[in-house]
Amino acid sequence: xxxxxxxxxxxxxxxxxxxxxxxxxxxxxxxxxxxxxxxxxxxxxxxxxxxxxxxxxxxxxxxxxxxxxxxxxxxxxxxxxxxxxxxxxxxxxxxxxxxxxxxxxxxxxxxxx
Amino acid sequence: xxxxxxxxxxxxxxxxxxxxxxxxxxxxxxxxxxxxxxxxxxxxxxxxxxxxxxxxxxxxxxxxxxxxxxxxxxxxxxxxxxxxxxxxxxxxxxxxxxxxxxxxxxxxxxxxxxxxx
Numbered sequence: 160x161x162x163x164x165x166x167x168x169x170x171x172x173x174x175x176x177x178x179x180x181x182x183x184x185x186x187x188x189x190x191x192x193x194x195x196x197x198x199x200x201x202x203x204x205x206x207x208x209x210x211x212x213x214x215x216x217x218x219x220x221x222x223x224x225x226x227x228x229x230x231x232x233x234x235x236x237x238x239x240x241x242x243x244x245x246x247x248x249x250x251x252x253x254x255x256x257x258x259x260x261x262x263x264x265x266x267x268x269x270x271x272x
Numbered sequence: 273x274x275x276x277x278x279x280x281x282x283x284x285x286x287x288x289x290x291x292x293x294x295x296x297x298x299x300x301x302x303x304x305x306x307x308x309x310x311x312x313x314x315x316x317x318x319x320x321x322x323x324x325x326x327x328x329x330x331x332x333x334x335x336x337x338x339x340x341x342x343x344x345x346x347x348x349x350x351x352x353x354x355x356x357x358x359x360x361x362x363x364x365x366x367x368x369x370x371x372x373x374x375x376x377x378x379x380x381x382x383x384x385x386x387x388x389x
Contacts, residue, residue: 161316201276204377214374260319262319263316263318265316268315
């Protein structure tokens with residue numbers, strides 16, 4: 160297993176609500192990337208944080224936002240939840256010392272009803 | 273924009289046999305990395321093998337090896353002596369190696385591998 164942890168494991172929200180997902184990066188890693196994996200699909204890149212600043216964003220609307228903290232842990236916030244936001248959300252940490260190889264957490268399963 | 277295609281939604285192999293999973297990609301870049309990730313039912317994505325595009329030699333990791341054909345933009349994964357624990361979803365992924373580029377991974381849609389005892 161990697162040293163990347165995510166919380167919560169599962170959660171259920173109602174359409175229109177807001178949600179915050181959390182990720183703790185592996186020790187020594189300063190970069191966190193977030194991915195959305197819909198059922199039966201490959202992960203899609205949401206955005207990446209490097210040293211507390213956003214360092215690239217995929218094709219996701221502004222209601223998807225994030226933060227990275229001084230200890231390099233990170234949050235993904237989603238506002239105004241839609242049914243299509245139901246997915247597995249993966250975070251991955253990396254650093255320059257590992258060819259930027261990404262080490263994934265176990266994911267958070269979000270269900271929007 | 274770069275794309276990754278996995279044309280085999282599902283594959284099956286007998287225990288101890290060999291199986292090859294296919295992946296093609298499209299890019300105009302010359303410097304990049306290619307990866308195979310394994311995602312078991314536990315959901316945690318695990319790196320299986322990495323290939324640097326500038327290296328002509330195919331990467332190997334124990335029972336896992338790749339056939340990297342840069343001109344054809346093909347990157348297949350061969351699993352030898354298949355084991356029950358190899359059963360999982362396998363994703364092929366691309367990452368740009370250009371300085372300043374976000375090191376995001378671009379994934380294919382995956383191949384679900386079943387291993388029959």
